[in-house]
Every structure is written in C-alpha cells, then in structure tokens.
Amino acid sequence: MSSLIIFLLSLVALWFGASLITRAALRLAKSWGMSEGFIGMTVLALGTSFPEITIGFTGALQKLAGQNTSGIVVGNAIGASMNQLILIVAIAGLIKTIKFRKDNVFFDSTFVIATMTAFYLTSRDGLISRSEGMVFILFYLLYITFLSRQNFLEKLSSKIKQKLSKKRVRLADILWLVLGLIIIAKSSQLVLAHGVLLASQFGVSEATIGILLLGFGASLPELVVSINAALKGAVSLSLGNLIGGTIVNICVAMGLGAAIAGWEVDRGLLQFDIPYLLFSSVIVVLFIASRNKLDRKESLLLLSLYLVYLSLKAMGL
Numbered sequence: 001m002s003s004l005i006i007f008l009l010s011l012v013a014l015w016f017g018a019s020l021i022t023r024a025a026l027r028l029a030k031s032w033g034m035s036e037g038f039i040g041m042t043v044l045a046l047g048t049s050f051p052e053i054t055i056g057f058t059g060a061l062q063k064l065a066g067q068n069t070s071g072i073v074v075g076n077a078i079g080a081s082m083n084q085l086i087l088i089v090a091i092a093g094l095i096k097t098i099k100f101r102k103d104n105v106f107f108d109s110t111f112v113i114a115t116m117t118a119f120y121l122t123s124r125d126g127l128i129s130r131s132e133g134m135v136f137i138l139f140y141l142l143y144i145t146f147l148s149r150q151n152f153l154e155k156l157s158s159k160i161k162q163k164l165s166k167k168r169v170r171l172a173d174i175l176w177l178v179l180g181l182i183i184i185a186k187s188s189q190l191v192l193a194h195g196v197l198l199a200s201q202f203g204v205s206e207a208t209i210g211i212l213l214l215g216f217g218a219s220l221p222e223l224v225v226s227i228n229a230a231l232k233g234a235v236s237l238s239l240g241n242l243i244g245g246t247i248v249n250i251c252v253a254m255g256l257g258a259a260i261a262g263w264e265v266d267r268g269l270l271q272f273d274i275p276y277l278l279f280s281s282v283i284v285v286l287f288i289a290s291r292n293k294l295d296r297k298e299s300l301l302l303l304s305l306y307l308v309y310l311s312l313k314a315m316g317l
Contacts, residue, residue, distance in 0.1 A: 003194040003197045004194075006190055006194045007190070007194045009190075010187040010190040010194070011187075011220065013183055013186075013187035013190075014183075014184060014187050014220050014221060014224050015224050016183060017179075017180045017181070017182075017183030017184040017187060017221070017224075019180075019224075019228055020176050020177070020179060020180030020183070021176070021177050021180030021181055021184070021225065023176070023232075024173045024174070024176040024177035024180060025177060027170070027173045028173050028174070028177065031170070031173070045243075045244025045245045045247070045248050046244075046248060046252075049080075049218075049221075049222075049245050049248040049249060049252070049253060050181070050184065050185040050221075051185065051189065051217070051218040051221065052076060052077065052080050052218045052248070052249050052253035052254075053248070053252055053253045053256065054185070054189065055072075055073060055076050055214065055218065055253065056073055056076075056077070056252075056253040056254055056255075056256055056257035057256055057257060057260070059072065059073040059257055060073075060256070060257035060258075060260035060261040061260070061261075063257075063261040063262075063263075064260065064261050068264070070263045070264040070265070070266075071207040071210060071264075071266055072207065072209060072210040072214065073210065073254065073257055073263060074123075074128075074207070074210065074254065074263050074265055074266070074269060075207040075208065075209070075210020075211040075214070075215065075266075075269070075273075076210040076211070076214040076215055076218060076253075077210075077249050077250055077253060077254040078210070078211055078215065078269065078273050078274065078277055079210060079211035079212060079213075079214060079215015079216065079218075079219075080214075080215045080218045080219045080245075080249045080253075081116075081215075081246050081249045081250065081277055082211075082215065082276075082277055082280065082306065082309060083215055083216055083219035083222075083223070083306075084219050084222050084242045084245050084246050084249070085112070085242065085243075085246045085280065085281060085284055086280050086284065086302050086303075086305060086306045086309075087219075087223075087302075087303070087306045088219065088222055088223050088226050088242055089242055089284060089294070089299075089302060090299045090300070090302035090303040090306065091223070091226070091227065091299075091303075092226050092227065092229075092230045092242070092299075093294040093295065093296065093298065093299030093302070094296055094299045094300070094303075095227065095230040095231065096230050097293060097294065097295045097296065098293060098294040099292065099293045106289075107146065108243050108288075109285040109288060109289055111143050111146075111243075111247060112243060112246060112247065112281055112284075112285060113281060113282065113285055114139075115139070115246070115247050115250050115251060116250070116277060116278045116281045117278065118135075118136070118139065118250075119250050119254075119274060119277075119278075120274050120275065120278050122135075122136075123265040123269070123270060123274055124270065126264060126265050126267070126270065127262065127263070127264055127265065128254070128258045128262060128263040128265060129258070129262050130258060130259050130260070130261070130262050132258060133254075133255045133256065133257070133258025133259030133260070133262070133263075134255075134259045135255075136250065136251040136252075136254070136255025136258065136259075137251060137252065137255045137256060137259060139251050139255075140247065140248070140251035140252055140255070143247060143251070184221045207266050207268065207269060208313070211273065211313065212310075212313065222242060222245045226242055268317070272312070272317045276309055276312075280305055280306075280309070283302070283305060284302065287301075287302070
C-alpha cells in the first residue's frame with residue numbers, strides 16, 4: 001500500500017514539475033531569441049529524458065558489476081520511444097491540430113527515421129556494442145549541431161537581434177526551469193522504483209517491464225509537458241520535446257549505456273518490437289510530411305496503432 005501511495009504522489013509531482021518548466025521554457029525561448037521548437041528539442045528533451053538516461057547509465061554500471069540489465073534498459077528505450085512518438089503525439093494532436101513549418105519537416109523527419117533505422121540495424125546481430133554506442137552519441141552531437149545552426153538562421157531571418165536588446169533573461173526563469181527539471185527527475189525515479197515493486201508481483205519478464213511499465217513511467221514527463229504545452233498553445237514546444245526526447249532515448253540514454261557496457265538484444269525485441277517501432281516512426285513521418293500538419297483524424301489513427309501494439313504485447317508477442 002505504501003508503494004502505491006508514493007507512486008500516486010510522484011505522479012502529482014510530475015504534473016507540478018511539468019507546469020513549472022513549460023512556463024519557464026516559453027519565457028526563456030523568447031528572452032534568448034530561440035524558437036520554441038529548439039528549446040523543446042534540446043533543454044526540455046534532455047530534462048524530461050532524465051529518467052531514461054538514469055536508467056541507461058545505472059543499468060550499464062550494474063551490467064559491469066555482473067548483473068545483466070540489457071533487457072530492461074533496451075525495453076525501456078523501446079517503450080519510451082513508442083509512447084513519445086506515437087501515443088503522446090496522438091494525444092497532443094487530439095488536443096489541438098499540430099502544424100509544421102515546411103523547412104522543419106524534412107530535418108525532423110530525417111533525424112527521427114535515421115535514429116530508428118540505426119537502432120534496427122545495430123541490433124540485428126543481437127548486440128549493441130560499445131563502439132556502436134559511441135556512434136549513437138556522436139550522432140546526437142551532430143543532431144544538436146544542426147539544431148543550433150537551424151536556430152541561428154531562424155534568428156537572422158526574423159531579425160530577432162533587434163528584439164533581444166529590449167528583453168532580459170530573468171534569473172527567476174532559469175531557477176524555475178532547473179527546479180522543474182529536478183522535480184521531474186526525482187519524481188520519475190520514484191514512479192519507476194515503486195512501479196517496479198508493484199509490477200514484480202505479476203512475474204513478467206524484464207523486457208516487458210521495461211517496455212510497458214518503465215517505458216510508460218519514464219515517458220510521463222514528456223506526456224505532462226506536452227499536454228501542458230499543447231493546452232497553452234505552445235504546439236511547437238510540445239512536438240519539439242517529443243521528437244527531441246525520442247532521439248535522446250535511443251542516442252543518449254541507450255547509447256551512453258552501450259558505450260559503457262554494451263547491450264544484448266532479446267530475440268523477441270528483434271523480431272517484433274524494434275521493427276514495429278521503426279514502422280510506426282515511418283507512419284508518423286508520412287502523416288507529418290503529407291500535409292505539414294497532424295489533425296484529429298490522423299491522431300486517432302496513431303492512437304489505434306499504439307493500441308494494436310499493446311494488444312499484441314498482451315498476447316505475448
């Protein structure tokens with residue numbers, strides 16, 4: 001009973017932390033002359049992905065100590081990515097139609113598909129080695145470099161420099177942002193820890209726990225941040241957080257752990273979960289690229305795609 005109470009209280013803390021960082025990030029985006037999408041793909045993506053990064057790092061240390069944590073870490077990366085790229089995007093699209101800038105669609109779509117394709121190809125031999133983990137980290141650094149260049153060009157084209165002289169970065173906004181990220185990181189860890197205690201009673205596999213329980217629990221920060229951002233009309237911030245968070249899950253959270261200890265990939269994940277994740281990513285990109293927006297009808301189709309995945313997992317796939 002105590003684990004259930006802590007679990008529920010931690011969920012409330014997630015909502016509170018998400019509200020803090022959404023408001024602070026919006027103000028910082030304007031003060032620094034950065035686009036909402038850039039803030040979402042960098043600061044928020046890394047901040048809300050602290051649970052996944054923590055799981056990957058500590059899992060790698062445990063693996064070096066002799067405990068095989070590959071199943072739960074790789075499963076968490078898959079589950080969190082499925083939740084963020086399919087479920088939460090669908091929920092955000094149901095709240096409000098998401099519109100995209102044409103010059104951003106190609107960039108975002110390319111990196112998402114490239115990340116998922118690399119994940120599929122590197123795991124086909126049943127092992128994500130240390131060198132492949134380093135490649136994932138380098139890929140993320142390349143992604144950040146392109147994002148920074150894109151944001152700089154946007155600032156030049158819109159002549160934001162003239163406005164920056166009239167705006168100051170408030171220390172309070174930075175402190176609220178840091179506080180929100182700390183609350184999310186700590187409360188997410190509590191959600192995961194006590195969620196595992198509750199789920200262990202059912203005797204399911206580590207990979208299944210990683211996908212269904214940890215994957216969903218670790219995605220709660222992205223869920224609450226994206227819903228808060230969508231309700232406040234900051235759709236670019238919402239989508240940027242989801243796209244950036246998905247890439248962080250694979251390249252940083254799983255890639256960092258792989259660079260430290262390497263991961264074994266379960267055959268079931270190779271045959272079903274990873275291909276389904278790649279397939280779902282392509283569907284999302286096609287929806288986005290077709291009309292540069294995601295409406296409620298397409299969001300419902302994405303939600304159906306996610307429910308099919310859950311149903312197949314429940315059947316033992």
